[in-house]
Every structure is written in structure tokens, then in C-alpha cells.
Amino acid sequence: MDAKTIIAKRVAQEFEDGDVVNLGIGIPTLAADFLPTGVSVILQSENGFLGLAPLDDLVADVDLVNAGAKPVSIIPGGAVFDSAMSFAIIRGGHVDVTVLGALEVDQEGNLANWMVPGKMVPGMGGAMDLVSGAKKVIVAMEHTTKDGKPKIFKKCTLPLTGKGVVNYIITNLCVFEVTPAGLLLLETAPGVTVDEVRTNTEAKVVIGPQMCIMPIV
Amino acid sequence: MSKITTIEKALEFVQDNMTVMIGGFLGVGTPERLVDALVKKGTKNLTCIANDTAMPDKGIGKLVVSRQLKNAVVSHIGTNPETGRQMNIGELEVELIPQGTLAEQIRAGGAGLGGILTPTGLGTIVAEGKEIIKVNESEFLLEKPLKADVALIKAHIADTDGNLIFYRSARNFNPLMAMAAKVVIVEAENIVEKGQIDPDQVMTPGIFVDWIIKG
Numbered sequence: 161m162d163a164k165t166i167i168a169k170r171v172a173q174e175f176e177d178g179d180v181v182n183l184g185i186g187i188p189t190l191a192a193d194f195l196p197t198g199v200s201v202i203l204q205s206e207n208g209f210l211g212l213a214p215l216d217d218l219v220a221d222v223d224l225v226n227a228g229a230k231p232v233s234i235i236p237g238g239a240v241f242d243s244a245m246s247f248a249i250i251r252g253g254h255v256d257v258t259v260l261g262a263l264e265v266d267q268e269g270n271l272a273n274w275m276v277p278g279k280m281v282p283g284m285g286g287a288m289d290l291v292s293g294a295k296k297v298i299v300a301m302e303h304t305t306k307d308g309k310p311k312i313f314k315k316c317t318l319p320l321t322g323k324g325v326v327n328y329i330i331t332n333l334c335v336f337e338v339t340p341a342g343l344l345l346l347e348t349a350p351g352v353t354v355d356e357v358r359t360n361t362e363a364k365v366v367i368g369p370q371m372c373i374m375p376i377v
Numbered sequence: 378m379s380k381i382t383t384i385e386k387a388l389e390f391v392q393d394n395m396t397v398m399i400g401g402f403l404g405v406g407t408p409e410r411l412v413d414a415l416v417k418k419g420t421k422n423l424t425c426i427a428n429d430t431a432m433p434d435k436g437i438g439k440l441v442v443s444r445q446l447k448n449a450v451v452s453h454i455g456t457n458p459e460t461g462r463q464m465n466i467g468e469l470e471v472e473l474i475p476q477g478t479l480a481e482q483i484r485a486g487g488a489g490l491g492g493i494l495t496p497t498g499l500g501t502i503v504a505e506g507k508e509i510i511k512v513n514e515s516e517f518l519l520e521k522p523l524k525a526d527v528a529l530i531k532a533h534i535a536d537t538d539g540n541l542i543f544y545r546s547a548r549n550f551n552p553l554m555a556m557a558a559k560v561v562i563v564e565a566e567n568i569v570e571k572g573q574i575d576p577d578q579v580m581t582p583g584i585f586v587d588w589i590i591k592g
Contacts, residue, residue, distance in 0.1 A: 206476065207402040207546045222405070223533075223547040229403035229456070240545055242552045242580075243402075243428070244484045247477025251497060270500075281464070281473070282455025283429070284503075289477035292497045323500025 161376070163302050163332035166349055169194045169376045170330050171259055171300045175201045179256040180249075182206065182290055185228040188259035188300050204255055206286040208246045211238025227286065250286065251293035258294035260287060264316040265299045267363040269326040269338040272318035284321060291322035303331035303360050310362040312336070312343070333357050335374060342366045347374040380539050380589045381568065384414045387588045390560045391415060395526040396424040398483065398554040403429055403456060404436030406547030408531040408564030410592055412436060415529075416443045424448035426483070426523055428476060428550050430460040441469070450523070452476035475503060478520050480553055485522035487556025487585075492521045528558035531592065532581070535565035536572070539586025540579045548580070555585045564592040 161169075168190035175181060175191075181201045183189045192203060192214075203212035206227050213233045220231035234240070249255060264272040271291055274284040291297050304310055312329060329336040334357045335347040342364035348357060350373055358365050388411070391397060401407030416439050425446050430453075431438040438457045440446055450472045454460040463469035474482070481493045494517035498504050508519040530551045533544035541563065543551055555561050563586050571583075 205546070207405070208549050209546060221545065224545040225403070225405050227402075229405065234545070240548060242543075243476065243480040243549045244553055246549075247480050251477050251495065280455075281461060281471075283451065283453035283473045284475050285429075285453040285455075286476040288475040288501065288503065289497045292495075292499070293477075320501045 164190060166332045166374070166376060167300050167302070167330055170335060170374055171298060172196060173375070174296070174298060174328070175199055175257060178202070180204055180210070180254060182250065182255050182258045182294065184258075184260040184287075186261050187302075188261060191259060191300070204246075204249060205232070206246050206250060206290070208243060209234055209238055209240040211235040247286070247289050250289050253293055253295060255290070255294040257296045257298060258290045259298045259300050260290065261301050262299045262311060264311055264313055264318050265326055265329055266313045266316045267338065267343045268315070269324045270316045271297075271299060271321045271326050272316045273321050275319055277319065287321050291325040296328070297326050298328045298330060299326050300330045303333040310360055313362045314364065333360060337368070339366070344368045345371055347372055349374045350376070379537065380586060381537060382588045382590060384410060384590050387411070387562045387590055388414055388418055390562065391418070391420050391527050393420055394422045396426065396524070398426045398525040398528040398550075398558055399437050400528070400530050400549065400551035400554050401427065401431065401436050402546065402549040404431040404438070406531050406543070406549050406551055407431065407436035408529050408592065409436065411529045411562060411564050411590070412439055416440060416445070419443075419445065421445055422447045424450065426450040426525055428479065429453040430457040432456050433459050444468070448472065450474060450479070452479050479523075480550065482520050482523040483550065483553045483557045486524040487553065490522060492519050494518070495520055523557065525554070525558040527560045527562065528554040530555050530561060530563045532563050532565045534567045534569060534574065535563055535586070535589045536569050536574045536583065537589075538571040539563065539583030539589060540571070540574050541565070541581040541583075541586065542574060542578060543580050552581045555581045560588070561586050562588045562590070564590050566592045
């Protein structure tokens with residue numbers, strides 16, 4: 161199983177039936193493909209609708225896209241609204257789970273994913289509102305950078321998207337819960353050792369009392 | 378007086394140095410005919426308030442490429458490399474605002490509010506230089522209202538009185554911007570006689586709309 165699939169499958173297990181969920185572009189979006197049996201969620205798209213679904217075999221509608229401008233469809237029973245309503249839903253605590261990628265995340269739950277000063281400044285889009293308002297914030301990303309450097313730190317160095325906002329970090333190596341004591345290691349991916357997790361994590365890792373193998377097949 | 382007009386007449390209201398709100402999310406819901414005509418007209422030094430700067434060949438991105446903007450007040454520029462390039466060499470000033478904050482600032486501008494209080498951006502550089510207000514033990518940022526000289530709006534259906542219906546994700550910032558500008562110009566895909574839209578279906582009341590052109 162490749163890294164992205166491991167992450168997406170594990171993220172999907174965090175959803176409960178009926179949850180309102182916002183998925184970021186990239187790996188987070190893949191999680192919708194692996195919903196556990198009996199769990200269905202309502203996907204929110206921050207450009208203004210509930211009930212996002214993959215494009216079916218119908219012709220793409222140029223006016224119906226996800227937050228990455230890719231054509232999608234809307235489920236029967238979906239609802240469309242303007243950007244103020246969309247962010248009232250997001251900021252007002254009506255989104256149960258938001259899943260985002262990260263450039264950096266740290267043991268205090270700080271997240272940085274919107275700019276690298278002097279290099280890349282795409283902008284925060286809706287990310288700052290999502291992490292400030294969603295009930296559960298999950299960072300889903302590959303554990304290290306492409307050249308193997310840590311992305312999970314004691315303290316983020318990049319400009320923050322949100323301060324103390326992250327609840328869980330799900331990577332291809334493990335699952336962390338952000339706690340006042342540090343990052344609690346809840347699960348390791350199949351075949352991954354605690355030492356590997358520690359080596360690839362700059363933050364303080366605390367072994368969870370019920371640590372287990374990530375239950376993905 | 379009829380609100381139906383030509384693009385040329387409508388764009389007489391857009392002059393150099395003005396602040397212009399333009400609807401759309403990565404080009405979806407952007408009035409492309411109005412943008413194209415504005416590019417052709419060559420109006421300069423505009424401050425553009427929009428969700429994003431789209432792509433170089435789409436929506437607001439075209440106004441960046443044609444160097445008609447001096448300021449962009451947006452939540453995202455990542456899909457338009459030209460915006461980043463002009464920003465880095467100091468030709469274009471970009472103010473990045475969280476998307477939900479931007480939406481509420483525009484709504485506040487149209488709704489006569491003195492601003493909004495939001496938790497979004499607390500503890501980040503977005504909060505720098507802004508007033509923090511405590512309400513019931515929680516902290517909020519004071520974000521001020523945004524207004525514009527002109528708003529360029531895309532609608533799916535307009536009646537001749539300017540009542541509007543939007544379609545799917547092309548709605549986004551359009552209804553909010555239609556409330557927040559002195560002159561509101563709508564590019565409508567379909568124009569119907571007044572009375573043809575059921576009042577319960579109206580998404581933006583016609584009183585907000587000054588001019589309508591056929592999209």
C-alpha cells in the first residue's frame with residue numbers, strides 16, 4: 161500500500177456516520193474513497209455547498225467545482241449557498257471534522273500550511289477559518305518531506321495557519337494525538353517501529369498507553 | 378429606467394484608481410465578458426477585492442496579466458504565478474485575508490456594520506496590528522468592513538428589475554459583493570421580464586443592482 165493510501169484509509173476511520181466533513185485538496189480528498197461500511201458523511205465544499213460528490217458519468221458542469229476548481233457533482237439533498245453562509249458553517253462549529261495537509265505541524269497543535277516566506281505564498285484561502293471553527297482538526301500528510309526531513313516539530317518555524325488548533329496528526333508512519341504532554345503516539349503503521357517514528361519526528365513523542373498497529377487493510 | 382445596458386456603457390463607471398469587487402472562486406462565477414471588456418478598456422491602478430486571482434487566462438487573472446491592478450485584496454493567489462511574480466518585484470501589492478473573514482468584511486460593508494469579530498487568524502500574522510476584543514472571555518479580531526466603487530457580478534438569471542438567481546458554486550462571493558459597492562454591474566446568463574422570477578426564489582433583491590448586461 162502506498163503512503164497516500166495508508167493515510168487516506170486511516171483518516172476515513174475518523175469519520176462518524178452523518179458527520180459534516182471538509183477535506184483539503186490532495187491526500188485529504190482521497191479519504192472520501194475509503195469510508196468504512198455503514199458510514200456516510202456530508203462533504204462541505206468551502207466555495208459554497210454541502211453534498212459534494214465525485215463527478216459521475218454525467219457531463220461536467222463548469223459551474224460546479226470543488227475548492228480546487230475541479231469539476232464535481234452534488235448529491236440529491238445537497239444545498240448551495242454563498243461564501244458568508246459557507247464560512248458561517250465552517251467558523252460556527254457546524255463542521256464536525258476538517259482534514260488538511262501541512263508544511264509543518266508541532267507538538268502544541270500549531271499548524272503552518274499557507275506560506276514559505278520568500279519562496280511560496282499561495283495564501284491561506286479558507287484554511288485559517290477551517291482550523292479555527294471545525295470541531296475536530298486532523299492533519300493528514302506524509303510524515304516527512306520528499307527528501308526525508310521532519311515536518312513534525314517541537315515548534316513550527318513557518319508563519320502559522322492556526323495556533324493550538326490541531327487535534328490529530330495522521331501520516332504514513334503513525335497516528336498522533338496532540339496533548340498537553342506532547343504528541344501521544346496512538347498507532348504505528350503496519351511494519352513501522354517506534355524508533356522509525358522517533359527518528360522522523362523532531363517533536364517530543366510520548367508512547368500512548370494503548371498504542372497499537374494502525375488498523376488498516 | 379431600464380437597467381439593461383451595453384458593456385461599454387456599464388464599464389464607463391469603472392475608472393482608473395477605483396476599488397472594484399469581482400465575484401468568483403478560481404474563475405467560477407466571475408463575469409468573464411465584463412473582465413474581458415475591462416482588459417480591453419485598459420483601466421489602470423485598480424484595487425481589486427476578490428476571493429482569488431484565478432489563473433493567468435481566466436477571470437481576475439487576466440487583469441493581473443494585463444497589469445491593471447495596483448492592489449489585490451484576496452484570500453489566495455497560488456493558482457496564478459503572475460500574481461506572485463508581480464508581488465515579489467513590488468509591482469502589485471497583495472493583501473491576503475482569510476476567506477471567511479473576507480466574506481464577512483464584504484457583507485459588513487454592505488450591511489452597514491462597523492466590522493466583524495472573528496477568532497480566525499488569532500495567533501497568526503493576520504492578527505498583527507489589529508485590535509483584539511474580548512467577549513465573554515473569548516478573544517476575537519476586529520476586522521473592518523470592505524466597500525467598493527464598483528462590483529462586477531455574475532448571475533444565472535436576472536429579471537429586468539435586477540432580481541438575481543445564481544447557479545451552483547458560481548454563487549460564492551457574488552451576492553455579498555452586490556451589497557457592498559456604489560455601482561453594481563451584473564453579467565447575466567439569462568435575462569427575463571420582471572415578474573418572471575418568483576419572489577421566494579430571489580437570491581439578490583433588484584434594489585442592489587444598477588446595470589445588467591447579457592452574458
